[in-house]
Amino acid sequence: MAYGEVVVGTALIMGLLTGIAAFFGGVMNASYLLAGTVSTNPLLFILATWLVLGWRVAGWWGLDRWVLARFGVRPGPVSKMEPGS
Helix, strand or coil: CHHHHHHHHHHHHHCCCHHHHHHHHHHHHHHHHHHCCCCCHHHHHHHHHHHHHCHHHHCCCCCHHHHHHHCCCCCCHHHHHCCCC
């Protein structure tokens, strides 16, 4: 569990595969919720869901800008403003 938290946290901080990292962070958070731990987990689950939904825009900051381009995925609506496209 600790390794998963470190990997997800590092990926989110670096902006590397943000949508995937946020999804797995949400899965870990859901497992905490199902185990009966409440505290701030519902709020964190909502924030993780927003991160998953915003992964296309997240490609403009962090390592996703180059990694997603290697997979042929371009960042969201801002890409229409690029000159020469």
